[in-house]
Amino acid sequence: MGSPYVQNLLVGIVKQLGKPGAKNPLEREWESGIYKNSVNDEKWLSKNGLTGDEVADKKNHGGPEKAVFAYSTKHYDAWKVELDINIGIGAMGENIALDYLDEETVCIGDTYRFGDAIIQVSQPRRPCWKPARRFKIIDFALRIQNTGRTGWYFRVLKEGFVQEKQNLILLERPYPEWTISKCNDVMYVKKSDLQLAEELASCEFLAPNWKQTLSKRLEGRESSIEKRVFGPNKD
Numbered sequence: 001m002g003s004p005y006v007q008n009l010l011v012g013i014v015k016q017l018g019k020p021g022a023k024n025p026l027e028r029e030w031e032s033g034i035y036k037n038s039v040n041d042e043k044w045l046s047k048n049g050l051t052g053d054e055v056a057d058k059k060n061h062g063g064p065e066k067a068v069f070a071y072s073t074k075h076y077d078a079w080k081v082e083l084d085i086n087i088g089i090g091a092m093g094e095n096i097a098l099d100y101l102d103e104e105t106v107c108i109g110d111t112y113r114f115g116d117a118i119i120q121v122s123q124p125r126r127p128c129w130k131p132a133r134r135f136k137i138i139d140f141a142l143r144i145q146n147t148g149r150t151g152w153y154f155r156v157l158k159e160g161f162v163q164e165k166q167n168l169i170l171l172e173r174p175y176p177e178w179t180i181s182k183c184n185d186v187m188y189v190k191k192s193d194l195q196l197a198e199e200l201a202s203c204e205f206l207a208p209n210w211k212q213t214l215s216k217r218l219e220g221r222e223s224s225i226e227k228r229v230f231g232p233n234k235d
Contacts, residue, residue: 006114007073008097009043009164010036010090011053017133025231026136031056034093034130042161045117050095050162064155065122065207068095071151072102078149085135092131092144092151101168103148103180109205112168116160123207124180124187125151129231141229145188152180153207178203187213194218 018029033054044051047064055062071094079087089097096114103124110121127150132140144150178200186196187210194217200206201214216223 002100004101004112004168004170005099006096006162006164006166006168007099008038008089009050009162010038010095010097011043011050012036012093013052014054014056026133026138030130030133030231032093032130032133033061034134036090036093036095038090038164040164042115042163044159045114045119045156045162046159047156049156053095060128065209066153067156068119068154069125069151070094070096070098070101070106070154072149073097073099074102075149078147082143083135083137085137087135091134094151096164098168103150103152103184106152106180107173107175108178108180108183108203109172109174110170111157111172112154112170114168115162115166116158117156117162118158118160118171119154120157120205121180122153122155122205123210124183125153126187126228128228132229133231138230145184145229148181148184150180150184155207174205175203178206183210191217191222 012033012035014031014033015035016031019027020029022028033056047067049062049067071092073089076088106121108121112119127141127144129141132138183200186200190196197214197217201211
């Protein structure tokens, strides 16, 4: 296995999408920054993300704990086969498309040097309905969730210029037991294992919103996933 490598650096602006008045929930009006384009030049990476990158839903996307969304390039081969569609790098709205890293090999708190910046893994991505709208597959978020091909987020510890075709240099791995894959397992599969939920919630470098969700579970409260996975306009 090779060294972690940034194959593509991607940014995008918010677009107005869909058809006004459409009855089909997959065709209704929506807005998103999911459409990203690769950039070859250096980009400034701040605490809130890459210069030139936009998010539409600032409540659920972006911000310091979700400054950089990363996705493994190898997943696209599997999606092409399973979905029989033209899908490739950038399709999930990622900011960095990575070779030689995936949910099995990335852990909460992993800290990397990326160009002049230093970034740290904060949480898995919780799949939402926007890839479903993009590709007209109503249960796409559930498929992403159930396969574990979710991707993950980085927070920025040190701002700096970054560029594609650079290696990520691992500086620290404080929680090797908490891979992204295991976190997803706790969140979506082993819901009844409250001890695991408590252990994950106590992980120092896990993002606050994940800790809050796990804390609700420990209190006997589970939020509905309908709006997140099917969107606000599901019939």
